[in-house]
Amino acid sequence: MPVYSSARFTTIPERFGKMTRDxxxxxxxxxxxxxxxxxxxxxxxxxxxxxxxxxxxxxxxxxxxxxxxxxxxxxxxxxxxxxxxxxxxxxxxxxxxxxxxYVNGFNLRHCIEESAKSFPDAHIRINHLMDTAQRICEGLIYLHDQKIVHGQIKPENILVSGDTVGPFFPVHREVKISDFALAGLVKGFLHPAARVKGGDIRYMSPEQMIKKRTTFRSDIFSLGVTLYELFTGHSPWDGRSGKSDLLARALSPKFRPPLPSNLIASLPGQLDSVIMKMVEKNERHRPANMVEVWLALGKLGALKI
Incomplete structure (x- = not known):
């Protein structure tokens, strides 16, 4: 689902003459x-x-x-x-x-671009982002429990509310995963085994790029890329936007992204371990499931970063 902000769009919508349902x-x-x-x-x-x-x-x-x-x-x-x-x-x-x-807020891309300004205190910022990451994990745990692979996890498909709550550090009132399995919904049921077509190559797992298939661990990879950006503000592929450069780095067994803590010194080394395991190019080397990711992030939260 695209960004929820009307700032760059006209306030008068296109008219759809045949639209029904009140x-x-x-x-x-x-x-x-x-x-x-x-x-x-x-x-x-x-x-x-x-x-x-x-x-x-x-x-x-x-x-x-x-x-x-x-x-x-x-x-x-x-x-x-x-x-x-x-x-x-x-x-x-x-x-x-x-x-x-309707979520009255914006998508995770906005958070990536604005979190440093919104939370200049590194301790508060990391705890805030950790809470957001864990709630994304909870949504994916639920989807995977329903035998559904999302297949297109990326910042633009995570919505957060604009308002924050919390007695110790501010967190978004709502965090929602959007844009999943539309074709299955329309036909009246979900297709858990269906191949997910298309998607943003910057967040695709190697198996999606090469074999055109998605698994639960493909979602883990895509979330790992998303969390890398969320915590560092940088792409693990070194900001390269050209398709050939991006493919070369994403698929090369020799290329490993810089550790997140090498980019942002305030990030804990334990977070490096979690994210780098999520973006392993061999899917068998990634966490076994989303519960494992959620528990690892939970342990980091318990450390009172």
């Missing part, structure tokens, strides 16, 4: 290469929601034929405090509309 679009709050996201109101209940508008070309990939879309069966059994809840999906015969809960 929703009123209020403003655009995000977009990606394949969709736009709007804050909206369900008029009968006054409930604020987010609506992801899926254009015809992307909708065809969900099983429709060009120009002909029947109303799909929709069922989302996923309910967890760290998973963005999906309420409904419908079409107007042309576009698709995915209705989800």
């Amino acid at each position: 929703y009123e679009l209020c403003e655009q709050i995000g977009e990606s290469h394949s969709s736009k996201v709007y804050r909206a109101i369900h008029k009968p209940t006054s409930k604020v929601v987010a609506i992801k508008v899926i254009p015809p070309k992307s909708l065809e990939k969900l099983g429709g034929s060009r120009g002909r879309y029947e109303e799909p069966e929709f069922h989302c059994p996923l309910k967890h405090k760290n998973i963005l809840q999906c309420y409904d999906f419908f079409t107007d015969g042309e576009r698709g509309y995915l209705v989800t809960e």
Whole structure:
């Protein structure tokens, strides 16, 4: 799901003449290469929601034929405090509309770019980020317990609320994983074994790049890259954006990213061990499951960094 902020978008949304189900679009709050996201109101209940508008070309990939879309069966059994809840999906015969809960905040990319300014005290900042990381883990533990591989974990697909709470150090009131298994939801069930197509190559595991398949440990790798950026503000691939350079470094057995504590001296060495194990190129050398990652981060939190 794209960033939840209307700052760089027009406040007057594009009009969708055939849109149904009593929703009123209020403003655009995000977009990606394949969709736009709007804050909206369900008029009968006054409930604020987010609506992801899926254009015809992307909708065809969900099983429709060009120009002909029947109303799909929709069922989302996923309910967890760290998973963005999906309420409904419908079409107007042309576009698709995915209705989800609305998070009044932004995505993790914003946190990566702004956390040093927001939390100049290194002790508070690390504890704040550690709490966010653990809650992402909890959401992934739940998904994996449901036999679902997310396949596209990256900062843009983690949403956090703008408000913070906490007696000892501030934490986000909400942390939510978004953008998972849309095709399965639309057809009325989830496809836990389905291959996840596409994605951001910067966060793909080697097995996704080479074998075009995803496993639970692929999610661990992608989260490891995400946490590396979250704690250091840098990509483990040394900021290289060219596809060939990135592929070479991500796949080369000789290249190892710098330790996070080499980039940010205040980070504990124990965090190095956790993240570097997550981004091992051989999936068998990564943590066995998300519970192992969550427990390792929990031990770091117990150290009162």
